[in-house]
Amino acid sequence: MRQHVNPLSRNFNEIERIPSLIEIFGDSKLNLHLDIGCAAGEFLFDLALVNKSWNYLGIEIRERLVKTAKLKVREREIKNLYFVFGNANNILKDVQSKFILENVKSISFNFPDPWFKKKHYKRRVVQPDFINILSNSLQTGSLIFIKTDVKDLFDYMDCTISSNFNFKNIDKKDINYSKSFNPNELKTNREKLVILNKLDIFEGIYIKT
Numbered sequence: 105m106r107q108h109v110n111p112l113s114r115n116f117n118e119i120e121r122i123p124s125l126i127e128i129f130g131d132s133k134l135n136l137h138l139d140i141g142c143a144a145g146e147f148l149f150d151l152a153l154v155n156k157s158w159n160y161l162g163i164e165i166r167e168r169l170v171k172t173a174k175l176k177v178r179e180r181e182i183k184n185l186y187f188v189f190g191n192a193n194n195i196l197k198d199v200q201s202k203f204i205l206e207n208v209k210s211i212s213f214n215f216p217d218p219w220f221k222k223k224h225y226k227r228r229v230v231q232p233d234f235i236n237i238l239s240n241s242l243q244t245g246s247l248i249f250i251k252t253d254v255k256d257l258f259d260y261m262d263c264t265i266s267s268n269f270n271f272k273n274i275d276k277k278d279i280n281y282s283k284s285f286n287p288n289e290l291k292t293n294r295e296k297l298v299i300l301n302k303l304d305i306f307e308g309i310y311i312k313t
């Protein structure tokens with residue numbers, strides 16, 4: 105079991121500036137998906153290689169993973185994938201990153217760190233003030249996807265997002281996956297492990313109204 109990184113540590117106060125979409129993607133006009141807590145980015149590599157009509161951006165707090173992922177993107181000359189190192193909360197709250205939220209079509213939180221102890225809930229990536237920022241910046245119709253195998257974390261995230269009047273919960277069966285960021289319904293590494301271990305997966309999808 106790996107030690108979770110404490111996102112509230114001062115190490116993450118300084119944030120990486122994200123270059124403009126024109127600088128980071130081959131075609132900046134494509135739909136943009138943001139994956140928060142993308143680990144080594146395998147899920148995003150799989151998506152970016154299959155779906156050339158989307159751009160993918162991953163944010164991850166473990167610097168070594170991001171360095172390796174960035175190197176792989178350069179070596180393979182992938183033009184629709186970019187990684188950013190840091191605490192996603194700090195990065196996306198910063199006014200310099202506002203253009204990211206204004207341009208994304210969808211955001212995923214796949215199997216975020218659960219932080220089981222109540223005193224550590226504030227380290228969870230989904231926070232009311234963060235959801236408020238998303239609600240103020242996302243375009244109408246943008247989607248948030250959450251997935252976890254921890255029921256308590258699901259209830260917490262679901263309640264936090266649903267408490268914001270700008271987000272409405274939608275049924276998975278009403279999503280046209282073929283037009284989404286993940287038309288082939290690819291799985292993340294954590295999801296594959298959860299499926300292998302026959303554990304439950306709790307999932308929520310929310311639309312910005």
Ligand SMILES: C[S@@+](CC[C@H](N)C(=O)[O-])C[C@H]1O[C@@H](n2cnc3c(N)ncnc32)[C@H](O)[C@@H]1O
Pocket residue numbers: 109111140141142143144163164165166190191192193213214215216217229292293294295
């Ligand atoms: C349990 S892993 C899941 C990885 C991947 N999404 C998956 O489904 O396989 C959670 C990831 O989120 C990252 N993470 C946790 N808090 C974060 C934060 N505030 N900002 C960015 N990444 C974070 C962790 O370092 C870890 O890589």
